[in-house]
Amino acid sequence: MDPEFERAQTQGLLGPTPEFLTSIPVFPLIPHLKKDVTTVPDTALSWQQLTASDINFAVVRPLVFKYARLENLAVVYACLVVRAHFVSEAGSELAYAGVMLSRANLCEILAMKLLGQSASSKIQLVAVLTTSWNPLAGAPQDVVDQVKEALGGDEDDLNDDQCALEMAIATKAKAFLSSPVAQTVVDDIYSGRVIFSMPANRSVLADNYKPRAIEIYDYRKAPFLDHYRLRVPKYGAILEFINFALLLLTFILCLSKQDTQKITNFEVIFIVFALAFTLEEYTASKEHGWQIYIANMWNVFDTAFILIFLCYVVLRVKGVVQDDDLTSEWAFDVLACEACILFPRLAFFAIKNNIVVIALRGMIAEFVFFMGIAAICFSGLLFTLHTLAGDKWSVRGIAWLMVQIWFGNTYLSFGQASSFHPVFGPILMTGFAALSNTLLLTILISILSNTFARIDANATQEYLFQFAIATIEGVKSDALFSYQPPFNLLAFAILWPASWFVSPRTLHSANVFLIRLTSFPILATISLYERFFAAGKGLRESGKDAAQSIYNSLPRQLKNMPILDALLGANANDIYEALFDIDLEQHETQLFSDESDEDLRPPELRPLPSRDSLRDRRPLSPSSGGRGPSSPLRESHNRRRSGSGSPRPRRTALPPTIQTSSSAEVPSLSKQSPLAKLFSPNSVRQRAVSQIDRTPAMQQTDAALKRLESLLEDARNLPVIRLKDEMKELQERQARIETLLMTLTRGMRNETTHVSRQDTLP
Structure with a gap:
């Protein structure tokens, strides 16, 4: 575990209280940020230009310092809200889209810089990113009334709280989410080291009886059966994989034992698991909103599975009620298409970090968009061919023929062209074959290649963006997410009707009891893992030490076996790790001379000493009179201070006390003033020597002189x-x-002189 988290656990650090976070004003930040961002970039600037050094020091840093002085935890959220406004404006005002996108990017940069101001405190950083803010917090009543009227007068629409991470996902602030500071918090949330709860405002089954403050998780203080650990995204991903594997198994059994006359037991089990999966996905889309839900590429596959499953249910119910075997056969045929989604969906769990899988979603979107445009363009040709063919060809037959030609069967265009029309048929079909196979397919391949190259260039950023989406989706406040399918159907059937007439305390108690009852093996396994088998725990470390000791006791011939190297790891780097396990300070030897590091460096690379450091470093020896020898650096420094750049040494027709002075200032030949004598090195040294013989009055005088010196x-x-x-x-x-x-106008002066000389010639 991170040492910082261990210190936080021992100290019992807690985040800001919900009362304090509720009292923070959010709305006053939004108009000021919009005004400042609007007045700065008046032209379209790229991301590289906005992050350049001149824009950073002239524009970004002043704004960061301005809003950092407010010490408002909601300022990062406000920057992302303003970014959402400019992104929306870029989509509506195409003439100023470049300027609006530049302002949106500037808001993202400000959010990144302001987030770094809170990086010194881990708990404050988590509070900035995970607290659900209301954009109308701190707004005047007339503003609230105007917003309410613009939304249609619904009071529930005003309580749309979101955290900064959710706003970053909604506005696709990928640079913000992939920054190291934000990813630190996202990783801590994913692994469960940070605990926080979101208000369940849009949940199907809300349990807000005990809102929890932001804190660092400590297994020593948590109960053994901690039902909140089921909402940790890391454990949720593992449980999701197991549930999906069970769903796939019931799907295979359902199709292998299908019966059109009656519903079999395997079919009932599959329908129950599929309904539980559908309820879980619906709850997830309602929890964070459709925009954040569909941003996850895996949820696209899940949505397609649900749509096909609902079509199967409708056809199957109709076939059973009407005793129609043909409809039931169609239902199973539709259900068989689910295999095209379930098998890749399960396989993607193992290779979800691959760049091809990350780029797949973008490439599919580009392909569907391009095919839609192509279908609209060639719909006119379909109508023309249908008109020319008359009763010879149907619309369905012509469409299927065009699809075959589109995907490479060009010989059909030449063989069937004359059947449409003896003159126009060959011309139209030849033109369609040339466009579809030569031009449009080449354009499609180029689009997909550019999409993959663009995502590949930003592969790390895209992966971290998807990782942030999966993490935020895993932190769900809906009570149904604590139940594993198909027990979520049971909880929905019991607790959802009870939530209308029981008290929040009773609902919370019943919810906790059902979670621990239905998930007892899972909770016990998580608790044992975190207490004994997680990274850094005693049992795991002792097991590793025992295995290592056994490995070290083996003969060399057995150690060098490839199978042991693969299982236990080679010990080639053990010597380097053991080298730093010993106390190296006790074995230090005299490697350098007594000269300091500053004396070993060249004079031009040594730092300029201050007057105090020179006075402290001056040796107190009777032979030198308290003055050290003058170094070349001091002489060059004195020459620079006196305005002389000559390397020649100065004449030494000065008193000895001035020649041997080690002060960084240029010595003066005039008589010293009383104040100079007071603060001269000799007087300071004499006061230090006779300090023990001072009377209280003299000590008070020395204190006054010290204040005067300060x-x-x-x-x-x-x-x-x-x-x-x-x-x-x-x-x-x-x-x-x-x-x-002078340099720029030198050519003009030469030209003028040349012309004047030509004019003077006879």
Whole structure:
């Protein structure tokens, strides 16, 4: 486990309370963010241009500092809400789509930067991303009334709370979700190290009796049968795979034992499992909304399975009621088409991280879109051929012929062309064959190749986006998700009617009892795994140590066997790991001389010493009088301070005390003032030597002098000094601009001189 999480567990850290999160204003941030983002990018800028250094320092950083000073946890959510507005505007105002998308990208960049401001506190970072915010929180009443009127006057539409992660998925902020800071939280949510609960506002069966604050999970404080662990996405993915395997098994048994006269037992079991799966998918789509649900590519397969299953149920019920064997046969034929979805869906669990699988959804969408456009374009040719053929060809026959020609059977276009019309038939069919097989298929292949290349270039970002979707879908607050199919049907039949007349406390108690009763083996397995077999637990570590000790005691001939290397791993890197397990500080030797690291570096790479550091490092020896030897760096530094760039040494016609001075300042030949004498190194050293002989009055004087010295140090940072530095910088910039102008106009001056010389010639 992460050490930071272990420290958080030992300290019992909790997140912000729900009362505090409810009191945070959200609406005042939205108009200010919209105004600031609107006034900045007035032209279409790409993502690379928005993340360039000049835009970052001139635009992004000032806005980040401006909103970071508010210390509002909802500012990241507000940025994503404004991004959703600009994405919608880009779709409606095509003339300004580029500008709107640039502003939307700027909102995403601001959200990423502002999220990094909360990265120092893990619990605060989780609260920023997982808290469900209401965009109207903190809004005036007239604004609430206007929004309510715009939505049709329904009060329930105003309670559409969403967290920042859900808004990022809805607006497809893939860069935000794939950032390391956001992925840290997503990974912690997926593995169950972070606990939080979302309000069940759109759930089929809501259980909001005990809302839980955001906290770090500690198995030592949790009960043994913790029913909330069933909502951990990592365990939910494993249970989903098992449930899908059971569904596939019942599907195969149902088709192998089909009977058109009656409903068999295997068919009843399959229908029960399929209905439980349908209820689970419906609850998932209702929990987070259809937009987030359909963004997951696996849910597309699940939706197709449900549609085919509903068609089967309708035909099967009709065949059984009317005693129609033909309709029942059609029902089983429709059900057999489910195998095209169930088998790949189960296989994709093992290779879901492959780039081909990730790109499959985008390629299928492009293919369906292109085929739809092609079908609309060639519908005119279908009508023309049907008109020319008359009664010889039906619409269905012509459509099937065109499909065969489209997918490569070009000889049919030449063999059947004259049957439509002796003159126009061959011309039309030849043109259709040329377009479909030469032009349009080439365009389709190019589109699919570009789609795969685009997704392959952003494969990591696309995978992390899909991973974030799966994680958020796994954190479901609906009570039905804690039941495994087909027990969710039982819970729905019992608890959903009871939720209308029982108290929330009674509903919560009955819900917890049913979850622990129906999922007892699963909860016990999860609890034992987290306490003894998870990474970092004692039993697992002791088992690894025992296996390693047994492996080390084997002869060398057995150690080098390939089968043992494959099972236990080769020990080629053990020496490197063991090297750093010992205490290396106790075995340090004198590798370098007594010179410090600064003395070993070249003079031009050494940092400039400060006056305090030089005074502290000056040796106190009677022979040197408390002054160290002057280094080349100090001499070059003094030459720069005095304005002389000559490498020649200065004349040494100075007093010895000035020549051997190690101060970073240029020494003065004038008599020292009383204040300079007061703070000279000799006086400081003398005060340090005789400190033990000081009287209380003298110590008070020294304290006053120290305060005066601190005031003088603070005076160096006055605006006057900064103004002088800025004026010097402006003068340097002006000199560079003048030099650049002289260089640019040098050609013009030469040309003018040449012309004037020609005019003076006789």
